[in-house]
Amino acid sequence: MPELPRAVEDALAIPKGFAKGLGVTLKNLFTPAETVQYPREKEAITPRARGVITLKEDNCTVCMLCARQCPDWCIYIEGHKDKEPPRREGGKPRTVAKLDRFDIDFSLCMYCGICVEVCPFDALHWSPEFEYSEPSIADLLHDKLRLGQWEATVPEAPALEAGAEAPKGKKK
Amino acid sequence: MTVTESQKAAYIAGQAADARVRVEIEAEGMTLNLGPQHPATHGTLRIIVRLDGEQVVWADPVPGYMHRGYEKLCEVRDYAQVTTLINRIDWLGSFANEVPFILAAEELMGIEAPPRAQYIRTILFELARIANVCLFLGDMGVQLGAITPVFYAFRDREFVLNLIESATGGRFHPNFDRIGGIKDDLPKGWIDECRVALGRVRGFCDQMEDLLVGNVIFQQRTRGIGVIPRDIALEYGVSGANARASGIDWDLRRDQPSPLAWKHADWKVFTHPDGDSFARYWVRLQEVREATRIVEQLMDGLPAGPIRAKVPARIRVPAGEAWVHTENPLGEMGYYVVSDGSPGGPFRCKIRTPSFSNISIVPWLLRGVFVPDVITILASLYFILGDIDR
């Protein structure tokens, strides 16, 4: 290619720039769109996604750790003590804490996951389910029944990338 | 020296006390109220501009419509709870907000996270930068009237957000960084996915180069518009890509000893001598490309090992003061953490956000420009409202 004078080159750069831009949009016109038609098609959600907090009621000991660590104060817990038959024959009857109320107010929740992390008895988990919007904000207060129903949707924790330390086998 | 009529008007108007109840002085020109609900102010920044024709006589930004009082809120939360809060400062690159705070707490406690955690932190940090700056690259087009780029930006940013979500569980607000390490290791297959997404981001950068940078209209709209000289940038504390576009060769990732893993990658800091809107766009474009390179190199060199250092179960940060700042997507972000040694949270947490200083230059910068250039300049300074108002 013979060297063009600078001025000519500069002048040519203008239509060239326009043509390049037009080329980008034209190319995109003929490439398939990325849109996912949401209610009919759904993207696969990663198992770690923080969609909704689930409660495994049997594991909860009403220790209040989650409610105390919650930055938004959106967990409400009440419980009572009860006697259970002894685990072994002839033992003393055990005193256990029974859960009366476990509410999470998802209208306040920041989805930080601190409650799930601090739970010492593995009673709280994350589920990637996210379709629980409500027309009324008051309905976003999920009681322990509702939280317990989500429990079935909790996925397996994913395998880890090469080089990671073996997981300590906590999560469900 | 003669004083023009418009300068007089500017002086008189400048004397009127409160911007919020600014008396409209019936001199020549008119006062135009941009925002708080205005398409160009991404968020709720309000800018009062006094116009003489289409020329700005003075401009007065009024932030605060999104002030959430984070510095006060930090004082009643403990360290773990603060990270979930500060996620929401710069919501487009939120992982990058957590890192300096956690580093400050680690510095006070004398803990250092293991290398694998530092690598993953750095990778996610750079991904946050990509997600954040990609949106700028597209949004700048919208502010200048080109509607298409922003859709490409949203499209390709989505892949980066997916990556952040599959690693941390949170798309926008990861809350993934912990004192002494990170919450979890990367899931299997993440690195391969990441390479694909980085390829898309690079393709996006090329598209932006073709669509905007090469377009002579874009160049005419941005070149020589909103020039920030070097010394003015320093006085106002302008940082990040805005400072680098003014020829200040300063990047905390390179210039600050940091436990994070940038030092293990081979990358370049781009500067531009012009200091105008075009330079700011160009520098950010190159930075996204560099960020993809950093992430790739760090993924190649990712060491094996633990991701959490030994940390006491109940975190108690000893009394002291620490200042840690990092090169966030928007500029220099720092936390001045004061601990009084009590088991709760920080005693005082001064959050130095980049957008605050970057926008404080606006009254100086907007003097004498045209209304369309107001938009160009605001777009090229690139601010996030949460980052100004905290």
Added chain:
Amino acid sequence: MVAAEPETPPPTPRHGELVAALGEALGADLVSHAYSATEAWVRVAPAGWLQAGRVAKEHLGLSYLCFISGIDWLQNPGLGGEKAWDPDVEASDPPGDGPGRWKTGVAGGGTRFQVFARLADLTRHVGLTLKVDVGDGPSDPDHPGAAPRVASWVPLFRGADWHEREAWEMYGIEFEGHPGLRHLYLPGEFEGFPLRKDFPLLAREVKPWPGFVNVEGLPGDDDSAEDVEA
């Protein structure tokens, strides 16, 4: 409360040089200094605040204004909030006011309010935090109601404008020579200084803390919570 002992060496030789040069220029106005592993602090007397900024900017190359902010060292103002609700937090001193009710941090301090600012040299990559005592504000028994006050840095750094407006509206610290101390974030009619320690955080006052152990015992049972089995 002392974190970094004065014996801690400067993190880099340049930090030491800067502090020494500032000391030379300010003389007795440089009250104290301190180092940590990464950072250097200098506390100047209120009279030397403007001069300190000028020397740092014009002679020491610290031309980049990172931030200016304030701090209120009042301890345990006795307000509500989580710490008051939480029985695990050890019982704190009773609320009160007056000297002795505040403890200052690195590089010391004599008053309840301090202003601190950070300047940096972007070519040599060093920074310095400067502090100044600005007064006791409402806690001052001699001048009740007097606002804490210090010279403004706006003549030195144009960017100080917003930072000082913020410090003024959050702490009520008056900056002398500032061209227009008006509200930055808060609405113009806002009263009070939100970041002062004795300003109540309403969000934490109006709602009871949900973290009480709220387990009803068995009738005639005085078991403590520890006896409950998992």
Added chain:
Amino acid sequence: MSLPVAAHTILGIRGAYWNTALLKAVAVLLVAPTGALLIVYLFMFKMMAHMQSRLGPMEVGPHGTLQAIAEAVKWLQKEDVFPERADRFVFAMAPVVVLVSTFLVYVVIPASPREVAANLDTGILFALAVSSVSVIGVLMAGWASANKYSLIGALRAAGQLIAYELPLVLAVVGVVMQAGSLSLNRIVAAQAHFKLFGFGGLGLFAIPQVVGLFLFLVAAQAELTQTPFDMPVAESELVAGFMTEYTGFRFLLFFIGEFATAFALAGLGATLFLGGWYFPGWGLPFGHLAWTREVLGPLVLLAKILGLLFVIFWVRFSFPRFREDQLQAFAWKFLIPLSLTNILVTGILKVAFHA
């Protein structure tokens, strides 16, 4: 055809005249909004979406075909809001003025040798003249809204429309000189007979008048306030320019006006430069098959219009916008000298070839 108004005479004019007049009026009133809807669906919804890796509307009708109609219905349902300090009468009339000026352009565009509402001898002059009336409507809207954004937008629009009216007219002059007529139908005929170096039959002036076509497209882009010339409605600066305060029905009128004008200007461009309804091979004396031209002509014209619109909207979706002063400089320093040169060259060549 017997229409209800087919009385013997009205106002002393014969009923048959009223019949055809009513028919023509209805045709114009139907074609203009239909053209606007077509543009909105094809270009604003689908082409824009696919250029941006989206699908666009998909829900209303197959592939969202009825979306444009749904939008129109939505606007009709909205409350008709007047700003408190608006000049109510002017505010209400502004969209009507814009729309009327648009409809008038349709009157002279021939869709086939006979399918033209008014075959004026000065057709092109008429079209360009009435299309400029819309500036008045825009100014009225901006002034009456009592809104600073509207006012700035309207003033920008007025400056821009006046500046680009000139290159538009001058671009057409080349064609008029070459055809030797101001009548649009005769310009089509001239294109059909046009031969370049002995080759002919392509039936378009786009080849000899390529500069004119370029000028026409650029000026039309500006007349339509499409990016890169959309400062009057620059949404990132002026919210929506002169339309900021309009809602519901009146906004819909503006909206239809904008896209109907696009359709009309593309129709003018297709007629002037691409041979209008003429398809290569349809020699003008067409014998007993002449009626086929009446059927196929409109379709050919539509195809050409869509081709031109594609280019206009392609540019719109790809480019950022100019600044007001750059736009004026572009018009006065580049487009107008270029169009004058084009006229000069056309004149010289015309004399040279016909001498």
